[in-house]
Amino acid sequence: MNPFKQKACPVEDGIVSWKTLSSKPYNKKTVDPYTRLRVILMNGAEYESVWLGHQINRHCCDNDLRREVALIRRQEQQQQKRIASLKPIDESILETTIGYEMLAVDLTAALAKREKDRTVKKALDFALLEDFDHLYRYANLLENERGIRAETLVGKHVEIMPGRPTVAHHRCPADDIKPSIAPDAPLFTKLSVGIITAAEQQTMNYYMNLGAFYDSEEGRKLYSEIAMVEEQHVSHYGSLKNPNMTWLECLVMHEYTECYLYYSCYETEKNQRIKTLWEELYQQEVAHLHKAASLLEKYEDKSWQQLIPNASLPAALVLEPSKDYVRHVMESVRLTAQREDYTEVANLPEDADFFAYQQKVSPKVSEVQSHKVISSYISKHGKDYRYQESPHPIAALDDRGCDNVKVGLCREEALESEQGSAAD
Numbered sequence: 001m002n003p004f005k006q007k008a009c010p011v012e013d014g015i016v017s018w019k020t021l022s023s024k025p026y027n028k029k030t031v032d033p034y035t036r037l038r039v040i041l042m043n044g045a046e047y048e049s050v051w052l053g054h055q056i057n058r059h060c061c062d063n064d065l066r067r068e069v070a071l072i073r074r075q076e077q078q079q080q081k082r083i084a085s086l087k088p089i090d091e092s093i094l095e096t097t098i099g100y101e102m103l104a105v106d107l108t109a110a111l112a113k114r115e116k117d118r119t120v121k122k123a124l125d126f127a128l129l130e131d132f133d134h135l136y137r138y139a140n141l142l143e144n145e146r147g148i149r150a151e152t153l154v155g156k157h158v159e160i161m162p163g164r165p166t167v168a169h170h171r172c173p174a175d176d177i178k179p180s181i182a183p184d185a186p187l188f189t190k191l192s193v194g195i196i197t198a199a200e201q202q203t204m205n206y207y208m209n210l211g212a213f214y215d216s217e218e219g220r221k222l223y224s225e226i227a228m229v230e231e232q233h234v235s236h237y238g239s240l241k242n243p244n245m246t247w248l249e250c251l252v253m254h255e256y257t258e259c260y261l262y263y264s265c266y267e268t269e270k271n272q273r274i275k276t277l278w279e280e281l282y283q284q285e286v287a288h289l290h291k292a293a294s295l296l297e298k299y300e301d302k303s304w305q306q307l308i309p310n311a312s313l314p315a316a317l318v319l320e321p322s323k324d325y326v327r328h329v330m331e332s333v334r335l336t337a338q339r340e341d342y343t344e345v346a347n348l349p350e351d352a353d354f355f356a357y358q359q360k361v362s363p364k365v366s367e368v369q370s371h372k373v374i375s376s377y378i379s380k381h382g383k384d385y386r387y388q389e390s391p392h393p394i395a396a397l398d399d400r401g402c403d404n405v406k407v408g409l410c411r412e413e414a415l416e417s418e419q420g421s422a423a424d
Contacts, residue, residue: 002311003259004304008290009283014075021081023277025088028095033155034319035274037103038265039086040096041319042281044202045195045261046080049073049254056247068295069251072288079281086274093210094142094219098153100203101138104131105158107199109322112329117189119179120240124196125329126342127233132326133163134226136386137370140377141219143385151387157321160387162397164333166370168345168408169229170361172353175337176235183242188314190242194257195317197237204230218376221369236337248296249307255289256308264317323389330393334408345411358409365405374403 026035053073057066087096108131112124139150139160150160181189207230211223245253262282269275293304304311335342336354348354362368366375374384383400392398396407406412 001263001313003256003263003286003289003313004293004308004311006286008287011071011075011284011287011291014078014284014287016078016082021078021085023082023085024273025086026271026274028088028091032270033099033102033153033157034106035269035271036099037106037319038269038278039083039274040099040103040202041107041199042261042265042278043080043083044199045258046076046083047202047205048194048198049076049258050080051201052250052254056251059247062299065295065299068291072251072255072291075284075288079284082277082281092146093214094138094146095148095153097138097206098135098142098150100206101131101135102154102158103199103319104128104203105135105326106319106322108196109325109329110317110319111192111196113322113325114188115192116186117181120181120189120192122342123178123236123240124192125332126335126337127200127236128326128329129163129333130166130169130229130233131163133166133169133370134229136160136162137166137222137226137373139387140385141222141373144373144377144380145216145219149385149387154387156387159323159326159389160385161392162404162407163326163330164335164408165403165405166226166229167362167365167368167405168336169232170358171232171337172357173232173235175339175353176232177239177340178236179240179340180243181240183244185242187308187310190253191257191260191314193237193240194253195261197234197241198257200230200233200237204234218369218373222373225369246300248292248300249302252289252292252296252304252307255285255292256311258285259289260313261317263313267316268318327393333394333397336408345408348411350411355411365409368405371403371405378403 050073053069053076056069060066105128108124108128112121112128115121115124135158142148142150154160181193204227207223207227211220211227214220214223259282262278262285266275266278266282269278296302296304296307334344334346336345336348338348365371378384378401384403386400394407396404
């Protein structure tokens with residue numbers, strides 16, 4: 001199916017009333033966890049599109065073009081409101097956060113399993129273990145403060161256990177910048193980079209803004225710490241995008257990506273009411289895509305075929321359990337970033353930027369909030385909170401009575417682990 005070749009209505013026909021703008025929320029107690037994830041995913045996709053529209057508005061001198069983009073942007077805003085209102089009032093900030101981190105895990109895994117570009121796949125696998133660890137930290141806070149077990153929110157579709165400890169995520173900013181994909185990269189690679197960047201951008205914004213509204217000091221500090229990691233992830237993934245595209249090429253690619261995502265949501269959605277919404281919004285995105293393509297041709301004398309030669313939508317993106325894949329990727333838990341690539345912490349020289357930055361932001365690991373949240377839970381309950389179907393694949397992270405924050409952080413721990421493996 002090629003959305004460029006589908007019939008499209010005028011963009012202005014998609015403007016809706018205030019009544020339509022407010023969607024009936026899902027029931028947080030009965031909703032399929034992957035319906036919740038699709039809602040979060042598409043809210044982020046719409047935010048990213050709106051933000052791009054504002055950037056075009058701020059970097060364009062032609063008022064006629066700005067007006068054309070303003071119409072698309074206004075409708076993207078309406079779409080975002082219809083999606084955002086699906087979240088029920090009684091779903092707390094932290095419960096929604098569990099959904100954000102579950103999405104980060106299963107979306108990243110879904111993209112990584114299909115990704116052919118080696119650089120992009122390595123970037124996805126690397127950050128996957130960090131979002132996986134964030135889920136564990138937030139889940140312990142939720143159970144400790146609210147008595148809610150996160151495994152019920154995720155439907156036991158994802159395990160909840162340590163990944164690369166959050167304290168080890170704090171790296172020198174220069175190490176988060178990776179090589180950009182080539183202009184002729186495969187279509188799915190372009191989609192993958194755009195989708196994951198939008199998802200992480202939304203998570204960063206959520207933690208930046210709502211973390212300060214959390215009602216305990218422990219939670220506020222945890223959101224502050226993880227929000228800084230999400231900033232790194234946005235830099236990490238955003239650096240993969242092709243920086244040589246024009247604003248209108250970016251607009252076309254964004255609209256095409258939204259078409260692909262709404263198509264994927266429609267194909268995989270089980271809730272019939274929300275499935276109907278995905279179909280309606282898909283049709284609106286086809287209209288946006290056609291308008292963006294016409295603007296590209298009018299203002300830059302380029303056709304959409306030059307940007308996306310084979311525009312048939314790839315097979316739908318399926319959000320599903322990725323437990324085995326996460327356990328496989330866990331083998332790289334001791335990696336850290338080093339400029340354009342990654343390396344084991346044990347391979348870093350003692351004067352590496354990673355250690356210098358750690359000394360500035362985390363001089364005392366015991367005072368780092370992501371560690372304190374687990375220590376607090378263990379002190380109260382004797383062991384941490386997990387949903388784990390079998391022993392942890394990394395022996396050093398299997399002890400539930402101790403939060404091992406040295407993994408992926410301490411050069412000596414990594415060297416000891418290597419020596420132990422050699423002895424075995």
